[in-house]
Amino acid sequence: MAKKLYIFGIGGTGSRVIKALTMLFAAGCKLDNGFDTVIPIIIDPDISNGDLDRTKNILRLYQEIRCQVNQPDDFFSQDVRTINELTNNSGEINPDYFQFKLKGVDGSSFGKYIGFDELSDDALLSEDDKNFVRLFYSDENLKSDLSVGFKGNPNMGSIVLNQFTNSEDFQRFGLTFGSDDAIFIINSIFGGTGAAGFPLLLKNFRGNTGLPRAAQIKDAPIGGITYLPYFSLNDKPESSIDSDSFEEKAKIAIDYYNRTIINQNKINVLYLIGNKSANNIYENFEGKAEQKNDAHFLEMAGAIAVIDFCKNINSYSVDNGVAVNGTQVKEFGVEKDSEVLLFEHLNNENLKLLFEPLTKFRLYTEYLAKGLQKSLNVSRWTKSNIKLVKKSKNSCIDENYFNSPEYKNHIKGFNEYFTEWINEMSNNKPSFSPFNDITPDNALTLVKNKMPKGNFSFKSLDTENCLLIDQNEMKFSVDKKHTTLIKLFGKSTAGVLKKHNLFKK
Amino acid sequence: MITDVFSGIYETIFGIRDDKFSLIFSTLYNEWGYIKLGLTFLFIPLLSWFLFYYVWRYPYGKLWHWALWFLISGIVVFGCTWSLANTIILASNNQQLIDALNDPQSGYKQYASDLPLIYAMINTSLALVLGFICSLIFKRLSKVQMHLPF
Numbered sequence: 001m002a003k004k005l006y007i008f009g010i011g012g013t014g015s016r017v018i019k020a021l022t023m024l025f026a027a028g029c030k031l032d033n034g035f036d037t038v039i040p041i042i043i044d045p046d047i048s049n050g051d052l053d054r055t056k057n058i059l060r061l062y063q064e065i066r067c068q069v070n071q072p073d074d075f076f077s078q079d080v081r082t083i084n085e086l087t088n089n090s091g092e093i094n095p096d097y098f099q100f101k102l103k104g105v106d107g108s109s110f111g112k113y114i115g116f117d118e119l120s121d122d123a124l125l126s127e128d129d130k131n132f133v134r135l136f137y138s139d140e141n142l143k144s145d146l147s148v149g150f151k152g153n154p155n156m157g158s159i160v161l162n163q164f165t166n167s168e169d170f171q172r173f174g175l176t177f178g179s180d181d182a183i184f185i186i187n188s189i190f191g192g193t194g195a196a197g198f199p200l201l202l203k204n205f206r207g208n209t210g211l212p213r214a215a216q217i218k219d220a221p222i223g224g225i226t227y228l229p230y231f232s233l234n235d236k237p238e239s240s241i242d243s244d245s246f247e248e249k250a251k252i253a254i255d256y257y258n259r260t261i262i263n264q265n266k267i268n269v270l271y272l273i274g275n276k277s278a279n280n281i282y283e284n285f286e287g288k289a290e291q292k293n294d295a296h297f298l299e300m301a302g303a304i305a306v307i308d309f310c311k312n313i314n315s316y317s318v319d320n321g322v323a324v325n326g327t328q329v330k331e332f333g334v335e336k337d338s339e340v341l342l343f344e345h346l347n348n349e350n351l352k353l354l355f356e357p358l359t360k361f362r363l364y365t366e367y368l369a370k371g372l373q374k375s376l377n378v379s380r381w382t383k384s385n386i387k388l389v390k391k392s393k394n395s396c397i398d399e400n401y402f403n404s405p406e407y408k409n410h411i412k413g414f415n416e417y418f419t420e421w422i423n424e425m426s427n428n429k430p431s432f433s434p435f436n437d438i439t440p441d442n443a444l445t446l447v448k449n450k451m452p453k454g455n456f457s458f459k460s461l462d463t464e465n466c467l468l469i470d471q472n473e474m475k476f477s478v479d480k481k482h483t484t485l486i487k488l489f490g491k492s493t494a495g496v497l498k499k500h501n502l503f504k505k
Numbered sequence: 506m507i508t509d510v511f512s513g514i515y516e517t518i519f520g521i522r523d524d525k526f527s528l529i530f531s532t533l534y535n536e537w538g539y540i541k542l543g544l545t546f547l548f549i550p551l552l553s554w555f556l557f558y559y560v561w562r563y564p565y566g567k568l569w570h571w572a573l574w575f576l577i578s579g580i581v582v583f584g585c586t587w588s589l590a591n592t593i594i595l596a597s598n599n600q601q602l603i604d605a606l607n608d609p610q611s612g613y614k615q616y617a618s619d620l621p622l623i624y625a626m627i628n629t630s631l632a633l634v635l636g637f638i639c640s641l642i643f644k645r646l647s648k649v650q651m652h653l654p655f
């Protein structure tokens with residue numbers, strides 16, 4: 001039976017983990033146990049945040065490509081939708097629906113949001129409300145612009161985010177929730193938005209009777225990732241975010257989570273991911289478009305946690321809002337510690353999950369960027385005007401296709417994001433850099449420390465494409481324009497990597 | 506039967522027969538000469554286009570690759586036919602023909618020396634025509650070179 005997984009990504013870290021998960025889905029990773037639809041929901045008050053924008057754009061491209069592939073079974077096989085698509089039963093692609101909107105945060109200060117200015121500060125009349133509020137919030141907090149988020153202040157975040165559980169978006173989430181569906185929450189514990197949003201969301205899932213299908217949501221399996229500090233920010237006197245406080249904040253929040261979530265078995269599984277010796281330093285931006293942190297290996301580890309959650313879903317049960325087997329706490333680790341992580345440093349399970357899909361997709365993106373030029377309108381698989389053969393023997397993906405706006409905007413656009421993601425992980429600390437830079441002549445040496453047998457060039461891939469192109473499943477209808485390309489490369493990359501001993505036969 | 510078919514091609518269609526030098530043509534007929542010549546223009550293009558379309562897996566094949574293959578198959582047929590005709594006619598074991606070739610008065614030597622070139626040219630032409638037809642048929646089932654020659 002069809003199952004849905006709702007993934008709530010809170011703040012910048014939430015966005016980046018959803019981005020990593022989308023990349024894995026594009027590469028052909030899929031959720032186990034019948035989870036055929038994923039609904040990513042980003043919660044971030046900073047609507048112009050660079051990470052958020054990039055993730056929404058990647059999700060949009062993923063959907064644009066996927067909806068033009070007939071029954072995808074390899075690359076882009078996991079269905080990703082918005083709540084709007086589910087409620088309206090429409091195929092309209094609008095990335096704005098991946099985000100839950102918060103009302104009253106645009107151009108508003110926190111003080112204005114909580115009605116601070118309307119309060120009395122007359123101590124003589126025993127109406128000293130302002131000073132009472134000042135016990136909880138500094139002047140800096142009260143003047144803080146909410147449109148850039150909570151800048152590491154969960155005490156502000158918990159107030160503002162509380163409104164959204166009564167929002168129209170949240171109600172619609174409830175309406176679409178099915179009895180076999182599950183929820184996953186991604187947050188970072190050392191900031192503002194994520195640290196505040198996680199317990200708030202969980203509290204509502206387990207106890208908000210005002211939600212449609214509240215009973216089903218209350219007893220749904222819920223998993224979560226909480227990110228411990230894994231990066232720091234450079235010192236910037238004018239910024240109100242100080243990464244020296246990350247660890248302290250994390251300790252305080254973890255203590256709170258321990259008391260209110262873990263000990264009370266409110267969640268089935270909690271993944272804790274972090275890097276204690278974090279020595280990667282990002283530019284210190286308080287928010288908006290400038291806050292666009294490089295992709296990090298641990299965000300991909302978060303995406304693996306989502307897959308792991310679905311794989312073990314049958315062992316999670318909930319009774320009256322309490323996890324029956326208690327809360328499992330899991331941590332992420334690599335097999336061998338190294339400053340530069342390669343595939344061989346991952347444990348066997350993660351290696352099995354990532355190696356083949358990522359290598360295939362990397363070969364596909366590198367081919368389209370560096371190898372296509374040689375074969376376009378030369379190789380049989382790119383030609384649609386072959387004479388004296390059946391029409392079905394001609395390729396659907398010819399020069400016109402590769403010059404079409406759909407190819408240039410969707411496929412090329414997504415592939416550029418994938419390459420950027422791989423490169424950013426490679427340049428971060430610790431670096432996840434399993435791939436070599438390649439040229440068309442040594443294309444098959446793409447995986448570090450793995451020597452292929454035979455010819456290293458893209459020739460094998462072009463030959464494989466020629467052998468596969470006239471299979472029936474490669475044909476597309478007018479509205480499924482990317483079917484041939486996506487299905488062809490899903491098969492041909494696997495075939496070539498097997499033939500050259502990079503994959504097991 | 507097959508000998509009759511091939512001898513018919515060379516003798517009747519291309520008119521390469523002169524009864525004054527009947528020893529040459531009877532040797533070709535009796536010593537499998539026509540069969541060897543015929544199979545040369547048949548099998549060499551068949552084999553070469555089979556290799557081109559089903560064995561050679563080069564995904565970047567262009568029209569000039571096809572044209573070069575066409576030319577090479579023609580040259581191979583020319584060379585093989587010339588060499589074969591030389592062997593069958595000028596190095597025959599037929600004693601009567603040997604005697605005739607060695608008799609300067611008979612005119613055999615001069616007539617026979619031109620024949621390998623003529624057979625080579627005929628076979629090359631036939632091989633090129635047959636090769637072209639083969640290529641149009643073979644391409645339909647080829648996976649990698651289906652787009653050649655057009």
